[in-house]
Amino acid sequence: MKYLLVLLLAGITSSAQIQKEQLNLMPWPQSVVVNDGNFALNKNFKVNITGNPNSRIFGGVTRFLRRLDGRTGIFFEQGFITKLNEVPTAELQINCTKSGKIGLYEDESYHLDIKQNQITINATSDLGALHGLETLLQMLQNNSNSFYFPISQISDFPRFTWRGLMIDVARHFQPIDVIKRNIDGLAAMKMNVFHWHLVDDQGWRIEMKKHAKLIEVASDGMYYTQEEIKNIVKYADERGILVVPEIDVPGHGSAILTAYPEIGSKVITLTGGTSEKNIQGTAIATYGIERNAGIFSPTLDPSNPKTYQLLSEIFDEVCPLFPGAYFHIGGDENEGKDWDANPKIQEFMKKNKLANNHELQTYFTMQLVPMLKKHGKQLMGWEEILTKNMSKDAIIHSWRGPNEGMAAGQSLVDAVKKGYKTVLSNGYYIDLMYPVASHYLNDPMPKGVDLTAEEKARILGGEATMWTELATPTTIDSRLWPRTAAIAERLWSAQDITDVASMRKRLDVVSYRLEELGLTHIRNKAVILRNISNNQNIKSLNEFANVCEPLKGYTRNKGGTEYQMYSPFTLFADACGPDAKESLAFDDAVSQYLASKTPENKEKVTAFFNKWIAVNKGLIELSANAPLVQPILPLSKKLNDASQELLLVLDNKSTLKADDLKNLIEQCNTKDHADVELSVYASLKKLI
Amino acid sequence: MKYLLVLLLAGITSSAQIQKEQLNLMPWPQSVVVNDGNFALNKNFKVNITGNPNSRIFGGVTRFLRRLDGRTGIFFEQGFITKLNEVPTAELQINCTKSGKIGLYEDESYHLDIKQNQITINATSDLGALHGLETLLQMLQNNSNSFYFPISQISDFPRFTWRGLMIDVARHFQPIDVIKRNIDGLAAMKMNVFHWHLVDDQGWRIEMKKHAKLIEVASDGMYYTQEEIKNIVKYADERGILVVPEIDVPGHGSAILTAYPEIGSKVITLTGGTSEKNIQGTAIATYGIERNAGIFSPTLDPSNPKTYQLLSEIFDEVCPLFPGAYFHIGGDENEGKDWDANPKIQEFMKKNKLANNHELQTYFTMQLVPMLKKHGKQLMGWEEILTKNMSKDAIIHSWRGPNEGMAAGQSLVDAVKKGYKTVLSNGYYIDLMYPVASHYLNDPMPKGVDLTAEEKARILGGEATMWTELATPTTIDSRLWPRTAAIAERLWSAQDITDVASMRKRLDVVSYRLEELGLTHIRNKAVILRNISNNQNIKSLNEFANVCEPLKGYTRNKGGTEYQMYSPFTLFADACGPDAKESLAFDDAVSQYLASKTPENKEKVTAFFNKWIAVNKGLIELSANAPLVQPILPLSKKLNDASQELLLVLDNKSTLKADDLKNLIEQCNTKDHADVELSVYASLKKLI
Structure with a gap:
């Protein structure tokens, strides 16, 4: 501690010259x-x-x-x-x-x-x-x-002109104060685009005066009034930020179709002679607000003139709320199942010489272009809108990658080569709990691809995407920050600013400073842990959270059905975040020890083991009066058992056979408990 | 720890019968x-x-x-x-x-x-x-x-029908999310009135369509739109809560007069022959938004018909936003200085046979009664409106006490005896940082006064008042909670529920549960301490905050000028609260030790001293890189010095003379550092 203090003093004496690296x-x-x-x-x-x-x-x-x-x-x-x-x-x-x-x-x-x-x-x-x-x-x-x-x-000056963040307010509605404090966060990080994903299967979030049914039956009462939207746009403007609204069509249509099932694509064939609904033997399907996560079939009917009439009227009401020049119409993940099964739609395709669903979707999207142009807006859509007849004015939002069976960012290259402007989001899916370094090193400018200067200029920048299937107003900030700040640097700073260690050091301070804007990414962790602890001391929980990370990718919510939109998100996984705080420190200690097995280096490693053994004991004590601690205990026991044995190993006192030791460590490589994984597993493995 | 655990287990086994006292x-x-x-x-x-x-x-x-x-x-x-x-x-x-x-x-x-x-x-x-x-x-x-x-x-069922909380949004504007989460807190505590103090010297907070100048020049851009107000009223209604708006007149008029100086009472006599402003030798005074705290002279002119025209138009616009039956018009702290000095007003008083400023204010207030009645509203005002000709329909809000040179709650007795309904706030001024017990034991029903059943029935209940001269959106919840919950119990529960120890025990759990409503009274403490620590470990700061309380009453902001409305409220006093966490535990330890000087009892006391000595050391270390820690050091040194000496005293090793020891302890009775006081001083004193 004294050593640290001396170092600190050396670094901060006012007479000392501040080095660039200290900033x-x-x-x-x-x-x-x-x-x-x-x-x-x-x-x-x-x-x-x-x-x-x-x-x-x-x-x-x-x-x-x-x-x-x-x-x-x-x-x-x-x-x-x-x-x-x-x-x-x-x-x-x-x-x-x-x-x-x-x-x-x-x-x-x-x-x-x-x-x-x-x-x-x-x-x-x-x-x-x-x-x-x-x-x-x-x-x-x-x-x-x-x-x-x-x-x-x-x-x-910025390297890219589009430095954005998308927030999905459909899956979990995010109140005005969440939006405002995150706009402040964007401004602090010199970002300039807030992409507002306002409509999805799980809800319609825009007050509609003419089509009030959309909020009456498809919002659960959770939506922004038009005045609130205007106020947010003004708030963003005052901070230099463009707001790009999104209404996701023709797929992701459950909410819209809950209000207006008559423009849906699903056809219901009535069997038998009931005369109740439709004497032709078909009926309009009914839809409901979706409560699960995933990709669903409800899709607007592109062959129905009423679809375009409704959308045109919606744009007439929504566009004036947003003075910016861009409107995002989604266009992603339309499976086309209901189109395939609808004879009327199949006939329409034949008549209009549309060879497949892609061409049908392009036909649909092209109808929206003039509706938006009328209000001075350019159309933007997720990469699926990129098909051969798409207007060159459209901006292509590149998002798919290996998870969707595509090469990462392939659509970005395709788009610029075909003459489209494009924004990259593949690699910036911060909801998926990947480590900050992975996002930081993901450059919008593709490597190993020959692009002309003109093509490069079509790469507008990038956008972090915060999907909210698993994020509530209490947890969303901790999913957004501080990783979005690293993405901000990628989009603003020179291409060669890629030192991960430097980024991490600076990010720690930046993250702390973001608190002053009201962001809750640090403070709300204790709130969730207090609830889990049942108002007992949260020290052990907090220390365990320092080596646990929520399951990555889509594994926390397999099939999209483990968590409904109204499930509790007050669990241990919700208190944990990516880049668990102690993983790197432990890995450093292990590396140092393996490089030089001095008593000091050994002590650094064993201190961790002793801490984790104490944590396990602390959690067991807590659990006597805290049911929410129970699901964590098996995981903490595994780390405890590995720690105890590795203490013996370091003292050359372990009597376990190599295979049994390996198995014991392998136990720490589990995803079976409390929707989290141990972030120190890989480092533990290095010790055997 | 083991002992504690066994106790806990005994208390929580499901088969064990829960005792009423455990709830x-x-x-x-x-x-x-x-x-x-x-x-x-x-x-x-x-x-x-x-x-x-x-x-x-x-x-x-x-x-x-x-x-x-x-x-x-x-x-x-x-x-x-x-x-x-x-x-x-x-x-x-x-x-x-x-x-x-x-x-x-x-x-x-x-x-x-x-x-x-x-x-x-x-x-x-x-x-x-x-x-x-x-x-x-x-x-x-x-x-x-x-x-x-x-x-x-x-x-x-409730004992009183008026169980309220007032929030002042004029001194420090409180955004919608602050209001909403506190309404949720009120509902959780079965309170039913939210009194919204919307206008004061420091700002006008209601969007006005007709008199837009009020927000243009007198709000600093911080106000609620009419739609936001309606939404809050709806939000409160959904939670069973009545919203009572307040526009404070005729005093506290700086904001109104900033927009409309022509209805002000101040007269400016021009000296000399400048012909610039007014050839009669008088001119309209100009006003500005007040930035300090206190009582100020800007007052509406009750002799000016324009005053009533403006107020009538204001009520016409504001009343429809609030469906409730009550409208608070303030009426407090009108000094009348500008009235005394204004010849036109003096003449008006003579003409209308108004003997003094009280009668003039009554005249003024009585003009408002029909303006409000027109909208179905009953007039409510602070106790100063209680003068002989006041309408019996008016509700008298009793607030003054010894601090204002009055007997506590005297106006409440006066009011009910004269036939007025009344609400008590004296004793519920939670902004003043008094301990929870003082509010808890303050009953609306006066003791030692003979009241008839009819008179008693006129005591509608009580209202906690949260003035915000020193409270920002970041700190306000910690000033409101958990003490407001104890006031809620006073107003709801039977009169004989007065066991302070029971209240404290339950309050600890209730306070923790209030977090789930988004209230930040617990979580924001760490935010402020992190800022003070300059992103270092906050353990020492936190432990010191457990024995420090912000200066009470009006002493933190002497004369109302130390803190302007735009001063920083990110200081140590802002992280501290009343009822410092460890005071009682220390006092218990001291009492037990004095009753029985066993080694165990001594150890309990010395553990505190050793902790505070370590805290002082920790703070000194922190301060090397944290300027905001510096103002705390002298106070922590005093507690350190007293602790070190008292350790010697307990070991009979102190060589200090009695007077010097007394002086050393007396050093801990200081209000000179960081706007806080040591909550353990009285207990320390018991040891010598």
Whole structure:
């Protein structure tokens, strides 16, 4: 501890020169130069704005001041900034040439210059200036009793113009405050697109005045009012973020068809002579809001003129809520089963010379293009919309990969080669609980593929996707953050910024700072653990959670039926996250020990084993009064047993046969308990 | 630890008979009978509703199921309840005779009968049934691996019809999600009034279509849209809660007068011959949004017809947003300084034979009565409105006490004796950081005063008041909870339920359960401490916070000027709360030791001292890299010094003179550091 303290002191003394490597900037700027000396922060610190920015900069600066005083406890004299050139002598001068326009291709660059007595942010637009303020907040340093900014010059601009996050609010509805705090998180990470997945099998989430049935019967009462949507769009605009709405059609149609079954594709053939419903012997199928996860057959009928009439009216009502230039129409995972089985649809295809369901879906999608164009919107869709007759205006959202039997990001290459603009989401599925490094190293620019400059330019960027089959308002932030920050860096920073160790170090600080925006990714873990513990001490649970990760991919919810949308998500797996906190530290200890079997190195490894043995004991004690601890015990016992034996192994006292020892460790490679897996299994294995 | 475990096991084995005293019910019901045996909970558990309830019961039961599955991890088959008699064979049967009406005097009683295979809730109205569901949730018990309800019969009804909480959203604006989760907290505690203090010197918080200036210049952009207000009223209605809005006039007028200075009372006499403003030599004063706390002079002009025209138009717009029968017009803390100095107002008083400012204020208030009556609303105001000509329809909100130079709750007695209905808030000022016991023992029914049955009936109940000069969205829940739950018990339960030890024990569990409603009173403490620690380990800070309490009364913000509304509230005092966690445990240890100086009893005391010595060391280490820890160090040093000396004292090794020892302990009775005080000072003193 003393050693650590000395190190810390060495690193933070104000007179010490801050090294570039010590800065916890994320996304890492294009150019950073650090010099000797500091700008000292005190309560007289003020901000002044000049030029021709959009008025969003005033709110941005006011929020900047609140965050800075929250971190430092300094009682700044300046409360609100409401107009240009308010304090000409202010220490922080912000100049913007023009009003930033929310959307793609806007100039988001900025120059941040920190001198001993003056800080300036120069940006073409206020959007760049907002980014500059985020960087300045990240530049904040401290010694033992004061805060300062190191003298430095930063020039910065994004690598990609589309740096997005999608949140699915259909599977689990996410209230306004969840959306708002995550928009703040996006802005802090210099992201600029919020893709709002508003409709899916599990619910319709947009208030409709004309087609009120959609919310009356297909939302469970959980939807955004049009005013709320407008407020979110405004909130995002004030933070430099474009909102792209999605209404997923023609598949994922259960909610829409619950309200309007008459435009569904399913045909029901009536057997026998009941005259009740339809004398022709067919009837309209009924649909219900879907409660499970998965891919379902309810699909809109592309041969029915009523389908287009309804969609056109829906777009007429929804499009004006979103001033942005893009509208996502989904288009994914349409199985076409109901199309195949519907004679009317088959006849329609024949008549219109549509050779297969892909062509039928293209026919359908093409009908939407003018409906959106009417409102000044360009159509965007998941990669399945990419078929031969698709409009070149459409933006292709690349998402499939090996899990769907495709080469990762293949559709992205196909799209740009065929002349489409595209956004990458394959590799950014943060709901699947993969480690941050996997997302971080996933570049939108494909490797080993020859693309022309023109083709490359069609790769707009990328988008993290937060599907919410398993995420509630309580847990969603911990699924989003901090990994989305690493994706933000991938999309903003230079292509060669790929040092995972550096990213991890910076991410730890960035994650902590995101708390000030109200994000709950850290704090809610204790809430869930307290519930599991039945209000007992959560220490053991917390320590066990540091070596457990939720099952990855789609394995936690096999077949989509283990968890319904109304199942409890207050379980141990919900408190755990990817990148379990102690895995790397343990792996380092093991590697060091294997490289050099000194007593010190051995002690580092055995400390972990002793901790896990104590954790198991602690969990058993807890479980006497906490039923929710029971499902965790078999797993903790396995780690306990392996730990106990490995302690003997390290002392050369183990009497187990090699195979039995191997089996014992192999027990830790299980996915059978509490929907989590032990993150230290691979490191344990190295010891035998 | 083993001893504790055995005790726990003894208490929770399912076969053991649950004792009434083991139940953590709050507010404690009017009648509780517990019998042998249990109702075992499993996934087949379902709910059925019969009778003629308001449809709010369906949402109430659905939320009940979600909370029950969240606590138990049981995957109930039943997802949503949407109609009467949906599952006639369900284990939980709820029957309501009629639709509950939101407001005073509604029948809120319920009977809960838990049998081995069947639970019934019988209530006159769905409001009673909702209370019954809250009680049922509190009845949940568990052994080591399952959950159950003990067989029992509960009959319950409230003692007072007004069980309220006021939240001030003017001083610090509180977003919709703060309001919603606190309404859920109120419902869980069977409270039924949410008093929304929407306007004060520091801001106007209601969207106005006609008088948009109020939000344009007097809200800093922080206000509720009318739709949001309607949604909150609906949200509260669904939970059985009446919303009472407040627009505070004629004092506390800075925000209103910022928008409409022409109806202000301040007169400015122009000196000299500048012809700029007003040739008569007087001018309209200008006002600004107030940034400090306190009592300010800006006051509406009661002699100006425009004042009434504006207020009438405001009420015309605001009243329809609130279907309830009451409207709070404030009326408090009007100093009358500007009235005294305004010749026009003085003339008006003479002309209308108004002898003093009290009579002038009554004149003013009486003009509002018909404006509100027009919308079916009864006027309510703070006790200052109680003057001789006040309408008997007005409800008097009693708030002043010794701090304001009055006998506590005197106005309540005055009011009922004069024929007014009244609500007590004196003694329920939870923003002032007084201990829970003081609020708990504060009964609306005055002691030692002879009141007739009729007069007693005029005491409608009480209301906790959460003023927000020092409370932000991050900290407000920890100021509200859990103490408001104890006030809820005072207002609901029988008068003789006054056992503080029992209340404390139950409150600990209730507080933990309130987390499931999204309340942040527990979780946000770590957030603030992490920020103070600069992302280091918060253990020492947390332990020190367990013996520190924010300064009480108005002492933290002397004169109302230390903290502006935009000051940082991310400080140590903001992480601390009243009733510091370890004070009682330490006091118990001290008392036991003084009663019997056994080695065991001594060890209990010295363990605290050793902990605080370690805490001080930990804080010093932290402070090397955390400027926000610095202000805490002098206080922690004082506790450290006292602890070290008292360790010597207990070993009879102290060489200090009695006076020096006394001085050392007296050092712990300080209010000079970090706006907190040591909660263990009084107990320390007992040892010398």
